[in-house]
Amino acid sequence: MTEVDGDFDLRVEPFRAELLAYCYRMLGSAHDAEDLVQETYLRAWRARERYDASRASLRTWLYRIATNACLTALEVRGRRPLPSGLAAASDPRGPLVRGEDVPWLQPLPDAWLDPARTAIDRSSLRLAFAAALQHLSARERGALILRDVLGFSAAEAAEILGSTTASVNSALQRARVRVKDAGTGREPSAAEQRAWVDRYMRAFERADVEGLKRLLTEDVVMEMPPMLNWFAGRGNYGVFMDWVFAASGTDWHLEPLAANGQPGFAAYRRRELHTVQLFTVADGGITRTTVFQDPDVFALFDLAPTLGGPRP
Incomplete structure (x- = not known):
């Protein structure tokens, strides 16, 4: 490796985490985002001699390469929804229906983004x-x-997208309208959110459904990919949790974790890894629970398949 090559590596490496977050937002898959960041750096390395600092900053240039990689990937990959984006809310007394063929949205573990070194807007994740x-x-x-x-x-943005300013502004206006109800507004501090979920964990380990319900907002939502079912409202949430403890027992152990800037936990049932659960918390309590039961998601967090066992 030449001195120039080594200098190039040092200059582009600080952008890796923010590019990972960008590719994740674009694709909704942590695994795909990691692959595309690697592709971005490979393309940048091959094109390093053609980089012209007078035309664009290094950051803008890298985002252009990452965007091209993402746009190419999205030509052959479908969108990654959550259950609430596919159908109406379910009756919690009905059978669970698996959506095995749906490429579900994945979480992005906080551990993948070093908060001490990377200034990333966690609310946008x-x-x-x-x-x-x-x-x-x-x-x-x-x-x-x-x-x-x-x-x-x-x-x-037009330079990065290979488009015109007018086209970017038009796309931005349409996008803002479509995501206005999923904004990134004010929320409790990270410590307050963690405290709400810690209380939920204690109630969960006691199989205390009434205790769980007291921590929820009235319009709380629970969804559980790969299940197509999802439930809305504190009452329906309680009905479903009554069924969970009746069907699966009360021998649970929970391990805290975090992803997408949200608190959560890994749930072990009878010492076997069962789910990863993430929570959205507002001032009045927990507004959304997203429960993942997917080996690919478990792998993102490097979770041991059995409580106290070796990690993969």
């Missing part, structure tokens, strides 16, 4: 926002993320 992005076209996603999340100017 929330599952609800990531799910809303999946309903946009690829270029609408790009325009919204580049302009409203990352703060690029319209001219810079």
Whole structure:
């Protein structure tokens, strides 16, 4: 490796985490985002001699490469929804229905983004926002993320997307309308959110359904990919949790974790890894629970398949 090559590596490496977050927002898959960041760096390395600092900053240039990689990937990959984006709410007394063929939205573990070294707007990674992005076209996603999340100017976003300023502004307006109800508004501090979920964990381990319900807002939502079922309202949530403990017993152990800037836990039932659960918390309590039961999601968190056992 030459001195120039080594200098190039040092200059591009600080952008890796923010590019990972960008590719995740674009694709809704942590695994795909990791692959595309690797592809971005490979393409950048091959094109390093053609980089012209007088035309664009290094950051803008890398985002252009990452965007091209994402747009290419999205030509052959479908959107990644959550159950609430596919059908009406379910009756909690009905049978569970698996959506095995749906490419579900994945969480992005907080551990993948070093908070001490990377200034990333965690609210723009929330599952609800990531799910809303999946309903946009690829270029609408790009325009919204580049302009409203990352703060690029319209001219810079047009350069990154290989488009015109007018086209970017038009795509941005359409995108804003479609995601306005999944905004990234005010929320409790991270410590307050964790405290709400810690209380939920204690009630869960006691199989205390009434205790769980007291921590929920009236319009709380629970969804459980890969199940197509999802439930709305505190009463329906309680009915379903009564069934969970009746069907699966009360021998549970929970391990805290975090993803998408949201608190959560890994749930072990009879010492076997059962689910990863993430929570959206507002001032009045828990507004959404997203429960993942997917080996690919478990692998993201490097979770041991049995309590106290070796990690994969």
